[in-house]
Amino acid sequence: GAVVSQHPSWVICKSGTSVKIECRSLDFQATTMFWYRQFPKQSLMLMATSNEGSKATYEQGVEKDKFLINHASLTLSTLTVTSAHPEDSSFYICSPREADEQFFGPGTRLTVL
Amino acid sequence: TQLLEQSPQFLSIQEGENLTVYCNSSSVFSSLQWYRQEPGEGPVLLVTVVTGGEVKKLKRLTFQFGDARKDSSLHITAAQPGDTGLYLCAGPGPGTASKLTFGTGTRLQVTL
DSSP states (O other): OOOEEEEOSEEEEOTTOOEEEEEEESSSOOSEEEEEEEOTTSOOEEEEEEETTSOOEEOTTOOTTTEEEEOOSSSEEEEEEOSOOGGGOEEEEEEEEETTEEOOOOOEEEEEO | OOOOEEEOSEEEEETTOOEEEEEEOSSOOSOEEEEEEOTTSOOEEEEEEOSTTOEEEETTEEEEEOTTSSEEEEEESSOOGGGOEEEEEEEEOSSSTTOEEEOOOEEEEEEO
16 A cells, blocks of 8 residues: 655754655555644644645645755655744645545644743 | 535434434535544545435445435434534535535434
């Protein structure tokens, strides 16, 4: 089956710092990557969609200058939370898509102090 | 806005009981999916339903897609503690079928 990894699995940082989250599709090529955010006791909310080599498309209410997405290759995408604040604390999940199948990473827990 | 409302939001039952989780929308979906998510992990796909009226069974789980393709249900028979988790329905869109929008979620707790 498809294997998706995220790194780090959890991170704690100080307010104002930037955090980069990596998402890798280990045995398939992700033509499209979705990034979701999940607050405690809530559902997954789509943040942005990116296609390999193209700029990401952000959902309404998601700041593109704060959440930088890079999808430079078919097996790697990164999400950088710039100048993180406590309200950015959340569970971030990447979701690579190959053809008609969509897979999910194990998530990254971000805590901003 | 294409919303998927799930009910109940939270369910706490004892082992052996039956339960049903509902996923409702005012929009028509070409398909719906059901996922289960455990704390600290990504969601895991349980089933995809694509035909109105379709019923799919996965061991003790029975999934149904409404005739009008606006709603779906998940029925669990004889729940076990291992069924504990967050159950999410999801459908394509809005705007593009390649997006996946998740329902509001149902948190299930099964105790001994």
